[in-house]
Amino acid sequence: MKPEAMTVGPVELSGSVVRLEPLSMKHLGDLAEAASHDQVWTYLDEATPTTEEPVAALIREALDEQQRGERLPFAVVDVVSGKAVGSISYIDISRTHRGLEIGWAWLAPSHWRTGAIREASHLLMRHAFNELGAIRVAFMTDSRNTRSQQAIKGLGAMEEGTFRNHRILRDGHIRHSIYYSVTAEDWPTVSRMLDAGRAARGLPTLG
Template sequence: MRVEPVRLTGQRIALEPLTEAHLPDLAKLAHRDEIWTYLDEETPDMAALIAEALEEQAQGVRLPFAITDRDTGQAIGTMSYIDIQPTHRGIELGWAWISPDHWSKGVAREAAYLLMRHAFDTLGAIRVAFKTDSRNTRSQRTIEALGATREGVFRNHRILRDGHRRHSIYYSVITEEWPTIRAGLETKLDATGRHQ
């Protein structure tokens, strides 16, 4: 399972390998505090965040993407492959954040669909995982709407910068489920695309 930079194109968005060229667009969005509530980041230095993502990419532990609006070409968020396990053909989708201006518009669904499709159909993954803070009900609804199965809760999984003990909820989609989930997501994306 060779996880390498690739451009993935959807109906309304494209996922592009994250580079410093995305900094101006992403920096304009970073001041929105509601983005970072559950990501254990203060409103970040976007240049440092991109540099960290690219360093982790160089180490082979992450493949970060910029989510871009196909109509404007502007970057509106990011999503990454993380916890890449070539031997076990597993991968996680994480470090996902989107400008609040694009919340509830199907952007997260389409980005996750594109990354799952690439993982299962091209990379040969047998498992795609997700995790989220137990308090982040918005994220949980989004992941569940993808068709992912809730596997359980890692209690006291992490201590956040404010001292909060985070419980992480884990979800997954496995290769046996993917054909049905893919068909359902494509139906939803087609319906959404027709109403734009």
């Protein structure tokens, strides 16, 4: 008999570096500022937004996908400034098979290497395994994006393989995508590793 399907819905998740808030239009001004850097969009296949409207369109798209049950988007909010500095989502949600992917993750360059995206991913993994009862959390990145690959490996995810010729990007580039995952069986060890890393940086554990 199959276990009950996952129930995935909006939730606020708090850490010591960032807070994840359900994405909404209230975050538009902050996110337009955070998104106005070319390097944010190198591997996300979107043009760099120069006004608020393209960012508003991305928010509307994310909320439409949420309404269809395909995505759960969050604003990544800096706990010190209270400003939204990026976004991250649950995507490819399989409620029946209790799996999902953490993706559509981007952050203002001012918050790179601050632990923000690491903590955001940790919060989402913790929620997925501990609260939603997920059995698999996946990550995917462009084969050229070595910075993202190292970050995902640093989260304790295992590389599963490469989807060759996975997507044709806006500029015509044929993208290969590398997949990673953490399973429910991996999670206790991964959770301890992530909390040990936080303790080493003087941060409280998330559990």
